[in-house]
Amino acid sequence: MSEPFFELKGSLFPLSVIRSHDLSVAGLRTSLQQKLAQAPGFFHQAAMVIQLTPEHQAVDFIALKQLFEQLKLVLVGVTGADTEQKQQAQQAGLAVLRLGQDSKAVATEPVKNSAEVPTELVPMHTKVVEQNIRSGQQIYAKGADLIVRGAVGAGAEVIADGNIHIYGSLRGKAIAGASGDTSKRIFCHNLQAELVSIAGHYWLSDSLQGDFWNKAACIRMQDDSIAISELY
Template sequence: MSEPFFELKGSLFTLSVIHSNDLSVAGLQSALQQKLDQAPGFFHQAAMVIQLTPEHQSLDFNALKQLFQQLKLVLVGVTGATAEQKQQAQAAGLAVLRLGQDSKPVATPSSPVDDARVEQVPMQSKLVEQTIRSGQQIYAKGADLIVRGSVGAGAEVIADGNIHIYGTLRGKAIAGASGDTSKRIFCHHLQAELVSIAGHYWLSDSLQGEYWNKAACIRMQDNSIAISEL
């Protein structure tokens, strides 16, 4: 009789990391609901991790798990936990994770920055001189993101500013992550799984038209995603 097959392998998965000063159930519910209202399909059953700090005291992790279930989200675990927070989270059945330096939030539950304020703050640029591979996530906080390579399927590039990709975009690109609808995504070959600007998004099915596999510019126009030739 043959041995039953069982194998454990390491792999990389993209998780959204929530950073918030207020991790009370009421505070987090309000912030998360605001993001869900912007793009309900994008976050449906999304796997998420909560970033903890020593200042986060007396958290009810069981109540937080119930909140995520109610919102159709999946709370995988926490990161940055103190020894006491680690015990409390594990007692609630949550994983305690260590995230790499490039692991950044897809959507933070803070209030979106209004467009006027964004325009007053000069954007810096973050340059990545390599291809972004599946499972990797790059976030340019308060900056434009420039990728001198491609973005592989299963990878994510996120920026509070514009995104420039000097290669093929096969993964996900999220520009204007802080809420600025004036930001844009530029790529030399459009084959994306998802593009998003300030919470508005299109999936691959909607992108496969006139500009598919061409140099393209993705922007907001009349409260909707619009694509033009680059």
């Protein structure tokens, strides 16, 4: 028997979800341009989903798709759509997705497992960088944790499929769990980042400038959102 021409497999990929009261083209253009200016490389051709609510009436989905294309973004679909919004989005060629609390609503009763299947733990290697990472440089630890024995400067980017440890100031971008593992963390001795991301979830500088700014910090995922705590 010949092998199948193609395989269709289910997978999970990180998507950026946009929540905005104003889904007009003009309003969303202004908001997106401001975010893109903060981290243009991170969002280039990023896959995005629009969160809809009942208050969003008469949304021009075709015009929004064109806006995303102009900004070098990919509008995949919408979530939270009611019946009318669903039809309009599908007519515009957008997917209708269930994310977050939407997806949890699918299960109406607990799932009972007849047996626990042991999971084989794959050891994570470690990549060590013995210098500062300067503006314009990018370091990627594929299938590994990343240790930087120095600072990550503004405009620099460090990426790891595992955890990231920075024994200096983090002024650039740090992306941990790049392969989708939400259990990974970012540790730094001075948080001044342009962007931090774990498994596709991210915060920009304006969201980070709070109690832990300019302090030693640990960035992790908690309840489907990024959380920050003191390192020690």
